[in-house]
Amino acid sequence: xxxxxxxxxxxxxxxxxxxxxxxxxxxxxxxxxxxxxxxxxxxxxxxxxxxxxxxxxxxxxxxxxxxxxxxxxxxxxxxxxxxxxxxxxxxxxxxxxxxxxxxxxxxxxxxxxxxxxxxxxxxxxxxxxxxxxxxxxxxxxxxxxxxxxxxxxxxxxxxxxxxxxxxxxxxxxxxxxxxxxxxxxxxxxxxxxxxxxxxxxxxxxxxxxxxxxxxxxxxxxxxxxxxxxxxxxxxxxxxxxxxxxxxxxxxxxxxxxxxxxxxxxxxxxxxxxxxxxx
Numbered sequence: 001x002x003x004x005x006x007x008x009x010x011x012x013x014x015x016x017x018x019x020x021x022x023x024x025x026x027x028x029x030x031x032x033x034x035x036x037x038x039x040x041x042x043x044x045x046x047x048x049x050x051x052x053x054x055x056x057x058x059x060x061x062x063x064x065x066x067x068x069x070x071x072x073x074x075x076x077x078x079x080x081x082x083x084x085x086x087x088x089x090x091x092x093x094x095x096x097x098x099x100x101x102x103x104x105x106x107x108x109x110x111x112x113x114x115x116x117x118x119x120x121x122x123x124x125x126x127x128x129x130x131x132x133x134x135x136x137x138x139x140x141x142x143x144x145x146x147x148x149x150x151x152x153x154x155x156x157x158x159x160x161x162x163x164x165x166x167x168x169x170x171x172x173x174x175x176x177x178x179x180x181x182x183x184x185x186x187x188x189x190x191x192x193x194x195x196x197x198x199x200x201x202x203x204x205x206x207x208x209x210x211x212x213x214x215x216x217x218x219x220x221x222x223x224x225x226x227x228x229x230x231x232x233x234x235x236x237x238x239x240x241x242x243x244x245x246x247x248x249x250x251x252x253x254x255x256x257x258x259x260x261x262x263x264x265x266x267x268x269x270x271x272x273x274x275x276x277x278x
Contacts, residue, residue: 002162005195027152028195028206029125029126029127030071030072030125030126030127031072031123031124031125032047032069032070032071032072032081032106032124032126033047033052033068033070033071033123033124033126034068034069034071034121034122034123034124034166035054035065035066035067035068035080035120035121035122035123035124036053036066036067036068036108036118036119036120036121037054037063037065037066037067037119038063038064038065038066038117038118038119038120039063039064039088039090039110039112039117039118039120040063040064040112040116040117041111041112041113042056042109042110042111042112043055043056043063043109043110043237044056044095044107044108044109044110045107045108045109045110045124046106046107046108047074047081047105047106047107047108047124048074048103048104048105048106049073049074049104050070050073050074050077050150052068052070054066054068059129061215062256063119072126074098074104074106074126075098075104075126075128077128077129078098078099078128078129079097079098079126079127079128079129080097080102080126080127080129081094081097081098081106081108081124081125081126082109082125082126082127083096083122083123083124083125083126084122084123084124084125085120085121085122086119086121086122086123087119087120087121087122088110088112088118088119088121088122089112089114089118090110090111090112090113090114090118090120091109091111091112092108092109092110092120092122092127093108093109093111094106094108094109095107095108095109095247099121106124108122110122113211120212120260129194135165138193152181159235160185178277181228183224183231183278184222184223184224184225184277184278185222185223185224185275185276185277185278186200186205186220186221186222186223186225186275186276186277187219187220187221187223187274187275188205188219188220188221188260188272188273188274188275188276189217189218189219189239189271189272189273189274190207190215190216190217190218190219190271191215191216191217191218191269191271191272192212192215192242192264192269192270192272193212193213193214193264193269194210194211194212194213194263194264194265195209195210195211195212195261195264196208196209196210196212196215196261196262197210197247197259197260197261197262197264198220198259198262198276199257199258199260200222200226200250200257200258200259200260201226201250201255201256201257201258201278202225202226202228202256203225203226205220205222207220210261212269213260213265213269216269217271224229226250226256226257226258226278227250227256228256229250229256230249230250230251230252230256231249231250231278232249232278233246233249233250233258233260233276233277233278234246234276234277234278235260235274235275235276236274236275236276236277237272237273237274238273238274238275239271239272239273239274240262240264240270240272240273241264241266241270242262242263242264242265242266242270242272242273243261243262244260244261244262244263244272244274245260245261245263246258246259246260246261247259247260247261258276260274260276260278
């Protein structure tokens with residue numbers, strides 16, 4: 001690296017720290033990278049160590065161009081990644097926090113639900129696990145919302161493992177870290193078009209149509225309750241052509257809510273039948 005390039009990066013990092021301080025970022029928050037790009041629908045930005053890569057979530061998504069600048073390495077230790085969206089009309093949120101279970105990998109998702117493309121600019125930060133992690137606001141907001149997900153509706157999958165999902169992203173079909181501590185089971189079936197979420201909290205199951213023409217013929221049989229403690233959910237898909245993934249494991253930050261995402265990217269609806277255990 002030339003001296004001029006080193007000085008330029010140092011100056012950029014110093015400027016970021018000044019801006020972060022003005023925005024209320026804690027002193028222990030370390031800038032990781034700045035990313036710019038033009039997005040249509042959904043992409044994922046994946047960081048491990050100093051490597052930063054961008055992936056399309058499905059064949060329908062588009063990334064026309066992107067530029068990135070890495071400021072520091074993502075440490076191989078437990079911590080929290082936060083993201084601030086500077087430009088862009090949609091959402092930018094952390095959907096996977098770095099941990100030993102995922103080989104200290106962070107995943108940030110940009111979702112642009114409106115028609116056409118839009119320009120996005122965001123900055124990601126890292127905070128050690130011992131720092132103040134009591135932020136429960138949205139991770140992007142409109143310049144003043146900070147955090148690592150949403151209180152209940154975000155998709156922070158800090159415990160999700162695997163890069164071999166059928167949807168081309170980072171979503172393994174058996175969702176999560178394959179632990180099964182016992183204690184509960186949900187059998188779910190229904191017809192899905194595009195994307196749907198199954199949300200479990202305590203003894204309640206909510207079915208949410210994310211995109212597409214809605215859910216039909218839904219049956220949800222819950223045995224036991226999801227406890228108010230950190231447990232690992234496992235999904236076994238018995239029927240359905242798309243991917244089924246645990247995108248949010250229950251923990252204190254999300255009021256012990258689990259979210260299972262069904263993604264059916266082919267035309268029309270398909271019938272899904274699955275078991276969720278914990």
